[in-house]
Amino acid sequence: MGYLSEALGTAGRLIFTLDPEILEIVGRSLRISLTATSLASLVGIPLGFLIGSKDFQGKAIVIIIVHTLMALPTVVVGLLGYALLSRQAPLGFLELLFTPRAMVMGEFILSLPIITALTISAVQGVDRRAILTAQTLGAGKIRVAWTALMEARYSLLAAVIAGFGRAASEVGSAMMLGGNIRFYTRTMTTAIALETSKGEFGFALALGLFLLLVVFSVNILLHLFQMRVRVR
């Protein structure tokens, strides 16, 4: 038990002294996962809206595939990314492997199915009368779609939060595509994995607590934002 209390002590000290390396890692983690989540939302919400609101052949299959991709193992994404981006690979010329951009790509692929799938169910849950009402009041097609999305805003917010959770907490693809390079691609999760394997529980625990704190703060921010979003 001694090492645990020692680790807690170290964690507390690192947090309260705002250790520069920890702050740097937290900042990078946030940048990467927020970028990935934003991109995944920009693609996933319209995609989910289209799948959810249109009737087309093979719709059920598409939805099953999206649901399956929600469970995509992070190391598989890392592996595929590695296979595509390494020097001899088809996309090797882009020289993206072991860069933050590659990590953004990995996290984008991981959170996209979550945001898309949750948007599909959010859109399917919108009362049909909302769409009819917008039409009777003179809204065009785009305005009707926007109104439907606004009516589903609480569920859409949950979709974005879930997507962010996935991006911020995954370690497999960040490790394989980023390489855990100090001061360049090291994030909270890859650092926790490394420090734990080195036996530096205090540092790892401090990062773990920061990770929780960060996710908590982002959720609060998103909720505050959502309170301001109104039907337009």
Add this chain to the structure above:
Amino acid sequence: MMRSRTYPQFELQDIIQRFGKRKALQIPHLVLEGGEIYGFVGPNGSGKTTLLYIMNLLLRPTYGEVFFEGKPIYGDTGWRTSAQRKMTMVLQNPYLFNTTVEKNIEYPLKLRGLPKRERLGIVGDILDEVGLAGFEKRGARYLSGGETQLVALARALALSPRVLFLDEPTANVDAKRIHQLENIIAKVNRERSTTVVLTTHNLAQAYRIADRVFSLFEGRLVSPAMHNLFKGAIRTSPEATYFDTGKIRIQIPSEYKDSESGHASVNPDEIILSRKPFVSSARNTFAGVIIQISSGEGKVHLEINSGELFRVEITNQSFREMGLNLGSRVYLTFKATSVHIL
């Protein structure tokens, strides 16, 4: 009231609406004039809502054409869009967006690009008009059924539509609010000349509010359940008691002199039709012109304009013997006791 209009506001021509194999609606011809209140009565599934959707241009009929102010809707996309902007509908179960009352009423005004100040002014006025002043910041989801209906009506009225469609406007409203809603509908029609087209399964309500009542049954327009129904008021003079429709005065039995009813009907079977004034003890005689002739169930149905529109039924034989035609001038005679005060 006669209005000088070149074209009727709505004209439906050979409308057929199918849902799968089921023929939900079949209307060979229907004309609605601007500025009137029309009531469509019928049981559930009779096609009332489908008809409203077709007229509100939310549903393109399987066959047939809809004319708005004389121009066909389906053939010109631009006209369809601008026609659609002149009308709106309040759904049977109105849906309010999940935000404040104010934002709900603002919504259609925002779509039309009105500046914020103007929008808020309209919201305030319209809430006043429906008796919900001060409701601006209330959450739309926390309103009672009656308040929801009123806000939905206010949101529709904010647009100042030329045509207002109301699908079962009082179906989910308590008795106290029904009267209020009916008054608002009548006021809007009177003060803004808005054409109101409403559906109801309540015949008495239809006759109470509407200038003209149509019955729908299994997707077809059928004869109204009551013919020769007039709106008006009972008046008395030293000699007699009258039912005054504003256009004609119909003598009624004096026992009704204290009644406050605003509706009277005359049984078509009890009206005597003649080419020359008919001398009898019957108290009511009106001259009129035949404007429509149709036949069915072994009888000939005539629509006669004598200030008010009367429907009279005669046998095929009498019809032939009298040599009647469209435009023929005739006399209608009936007893005071043939008038039913409702």
